[in-house]
Amino acid sequence: MQIEKGQISSSQLVLLIVGFIQGSTLTVTFSYGVTRHDTWLVVLTGLAISIPFALVYIALVQKFPGKNLVQINDLIYGPYLGKLFSAFYLLFFLSLSAANLRYLGDFILTYVLPETPMIAVLIMFTFVCSWAVRSGIEVIARCNIIFVVVTTVIVGSTFVLLLQDMKLTNFLPVFVTPLKDFIHGTHVMAAIPFGETAVFLMVMPYLNKIKHAKSSFMLGLLIGAITLLTVTFRDIAVLGNTITIISQPSFEAVRLINIAKIITRLEIFVAVVLLVTFFIKISLFYYATLLGTAHLFSLRSYGPLILPMGILIISFTILIADSTMEQVSSASNIWPFYTIPGEFLLPSLTLLVAKIRGLPENQGGKFR
Amino acid sequence: MILLLVMAFTGVTLYEVPSLIRKKCWRELFVFAFLLLVAFIPSLLLTLGIDLPTWSRVIEYVFKDLLRMSYK
Numbered sequence: 001m002q003i004e005k006g007q008i009s010s011s012q013l014v015l016l017i018v019g020f021i022q023g024s025t026l027t028v029t030f031s032y033g034v035t036r037h038d039t040w041l042v043v044l045t046g047l048a049i050s051i052p053f054a055l056v057y058i059a060l061v062q063k064f065p066g067k068n069l070v071q072i073n074d075l076i077y078g079p080y081l082g083k084l085f086s087a088f089y090l091l092f093f094l095s096l097s098a099a100n101l102r103y104l105g106d107f108i109l110t111y112v113l114p115e116t117p118m119i120a121v122l123i124m125f126t127f128v129c130s131w132a133v134r135s136g137i138e139v140i141a142r143c144n145i146i147f148v149v150v151t152t153v154i155v156g157s158t159f160v161l162l163l164q165d166m167k168l169t170n171f172l173p174v175f176v177t178p179l180k181d182f183i184h185g186t187h188v189m190a191a192i193p194f195g196e197t198a199v200f201l202m203v204m205p206y207l208n209k210i211k212h213a214k215s216s217f218m219l220g221l222l223i224g225a226i227t228l229l230t231v232t233f234r235d236i237a238v239l240g241n242t243i244t245i246i247s248q249p250s251f252e253a254v255r256l257i258n259i260a261k262i263i264t265r266l267e268i269f270v271a272v273v274l275l276v277t278f279f280i281k282i283s284l285f286y287y288a289t290l291l292g293t294a295h296l297f298s299l300r301s302y303g304p305l306i307l308p309m310g311i312l313i314i315s316f317t318i319l320i321a322d323s324t325m326e327q328v329s330s331a332s333n334i335w336p337f338y339t340i341p342g343e344f345l346l347p348s349l350t351l352l353v354a355k356i357r358g359l360p361e362n363q364g365g366k367f368r
Numbered sequence: 369m370i371l372l373l374v375m376a377f378t379g380v381t382l383y384e385v386p387s388l389i390r391k392k393c394w395r396e397l398f399v400f401a402f403l404l405l406v407a408f409i410p411s412l413l414l415t416l417g418i419d420l421p422t423w424s425r426v427i428e429y430v431f432k433d434l435l436r437m438s439y440k
Contacts, residue, residue, distance in 0.1 A: 034439075095423060184439045297399045304388055304396050307380045308403035315410040320423045330424035337437040338427050 002066070003294050003301060006138035010212040013204065014220040016141055017197060019148045020284060021224025023277035024193030025155070025231045026250055026270075027103060030332040032235075032243045035185035037170060038177045039243075040232045045182075046189030047225040054197065054221055056347045058214045061204045063351075064360055069201040070295040076354050083296060085346065090292045092342040096196060097285030098316035099331070101125065104278045105317065106324045111251060112271055122314050125282070130310045132283045133290060134303065137206055140283050147276040154269045155227055159234050161257045161266070166237035184336075191336040193228060194221070195343035196281075202288035247328075286313065369415050377408055 008016070028039065035042050064072050069089060073082040104125065105118045113121065132140050177185070200217070207213055235249040238256060243249040248270075255267040290309055294302035321327035354360070381404065388397045413420055432438040 098423070187439075293399070293403070297395065299396050299399060300393060301396070304384045304393075304400045305403055307384065308400060308407050311377075311380070311411060312403065312407040315407060315414060316423070318414055319410060319420055322422055326422070326424055330428060333439045334424070334428050334431050334437075336439075337431045337435075 003299070004137060004206055004291060006136045007206050007208040008137060008141045008203070009208055010216045012141040012145070013200075013207055013213070013216040014223070015145050015148045016203065016280070016284070017200065017217060017220025018223045018227070019144045019151070019277055019280045020197060020199075021193050021221070022148065022151045022155075022227050022273075023100075023281035024196070025228055025277070026107070026248065026274055027192050027331075028189070028228060028232055028235075029247065029249060030192060030328065031185045031188045032249060033332060034181050034188065035177050036241065036244055037236050038174065038182070039185065040171075040229060040236060041175075042182070042185040042189045043225060043229050043232055045186045046194055047221065049186060049190045050194035050197075051218075051221070053195070053344055053347065054217055055214075056351050057198065057201055057204070058217055060201065060347060060351055060354070061207075061213055062210060063354060064205075065210045066205050068205045068291065068295065070292045072201075072350065076350055076357065076359060085350075086292060086296050089342060089346075090289055090296065092339075093199060093202075093285050093289045093292065094313065094316060095320070096199070097282050097289065097313055098320050099327075099335070100278060100282050100285065101313065101317045102320050102327055104274065104282075106327065107248065107271070107274060110324070111248070119314070119318065122317055125279075126286075126310045126314055129279060129283045129286050130306050132279070133287045134306055137203060137287060140280065140287065144280050147280055151273050151277055152227065154273050155230055158254050158257065158266065158269065159230055161259060161263065162234055162238050162253065165256055166234070167240065168237060170237055170240040187336040188332055191339040191343065192331070193224070195339055197221070198343045198347065199284055199288045201347070202291055203284065247324075286310070289313075370412070373411055373415050377404065380404065 028043070031039050031042055060072060064075065067075070070082075070086040073085045073089075076082065077085060101122060105121050108121050109116065109118055132143070197217075204210075204213055204217070207216070231250060235243055235253045238253040239246065239249055242252075246252045251267050251270050254270050255265070257266050258264050286309065290302040290305055293299075293305055293309070299305075321330060384400060385397065388400065410420065428438075
């Protein structure tokens with residue numbers, strides 16, 4: 001039984017992953033407080049750590065073509081344990097979407113609409129996301145193309161415009177971060193921008209040519225990492241050590257653009273980037289949660305569940321932390337551990353169990 | 369505020385339920401009602417101003433105090 005009828009092409013998958021990782025360009029902030037001016041190194045090590053796990057996701061999807069995470073869990077662990085793991089994943093995706101939404105709400109409340117209650121921002125944003133989710137994965141993938149272009153153009157142009165303000169001495173001294181901090185920063189980086197691609201376990205099965213999943217996923221990861229690296233490089237080169245005390249380094253760095261007093265105040269572009277890329281990110285999490293719920297209860301469509309799930313996400317977002325500070329400190333100290341089971345442990349375990357049980361080669365014989 | 373909340377939930381119900389009953393999707397209707405109830409309880413408690421444990425405090429308890437896994 002297939003709930004999602006739509007299909008996405010390989011290039012759309014590449015762009016979805018790029019857009020997804022570009023959505024995290026501002027959440028690099030969580031690493032800045034830990035590794036300071038060595039954060040650009042942390043982006044590289046985080047990418048290096050997440051590549052093997054990305055290979056695990058791809059291997060899982062290619063082993064069970066056309067089956068998403070919930071169906072794979074059912075096949076591998078049996079109906080009861082599989083449902084338990086799937087329920088865990090649904091809660092995980094729900095909390096990730098709530099955390100991302102909370103980050104967006106905090107940003108908008110701090111910089112754009114300081115007097116508005118957060119709930120108003122959240123309701124409007126979730127409404128747009130639910131509209132996108134109702135239209136299906138094909139529509140999300142298609143409008144994502146525009147957003148990736150917008151983001152890339154803005155990141156590239158701000159990088160060029162800030163070239164005159166950059167001081168390469170801000171990178172010195174290199175490699176002085178203590179090993180413990182470096183591991184901490186790498187963990188945050190691997191967990192938040194890169195590890196969240198675990199959500200593609202729910203999206204990748206709808207790729208029309210499943211053979212190309214590997215190259216598409218890797219290309220997307222690489223382009224996303226290059227964007228992250230560009231942003232990190234720009235922020236560190238412009239702001240130097242002050243990045244550790246500023247809550248939104250990208251915003252403050254772009255604010256410094258001043259070309260002959262004509263091209264100034266471009267920081268709203270950063271807010272635009274945040275809005276459009278978080279739209280993609282939250283829509284994907286929302287979509288994964290809905291599709292997973294529909295598969296878990298073996299429904300015919302996820303349409304009727306969209307609005308209750310949206311309300312649930314909004315109340316979860318309010319409930320995720322009392323204040324911005326609590327959210328930031330939890331995100332950089334505890335959240336990385338929270339994501340270990342969902343992003344790294346369970347997919348690897350699932351692949352291992354599939355190998356041991358000899359699935360899915362024996363599907364026609366012993367196990368059926 | 370509570371009136372607004374109840375109105376919003378009634379609106380969602382009126383929007384989704386008739387077509388579900390017409391199509392005889394009982395399973396969908398059951399899951400819909402369950403999810404709506406799960407969504408209604410925290411929103412009602414939040415509207416009443418009751419202090420609920422936040423999710424970051426919950427995971428802090430599990431990971432920092434029970435499992436001793438935390439930086440700092």
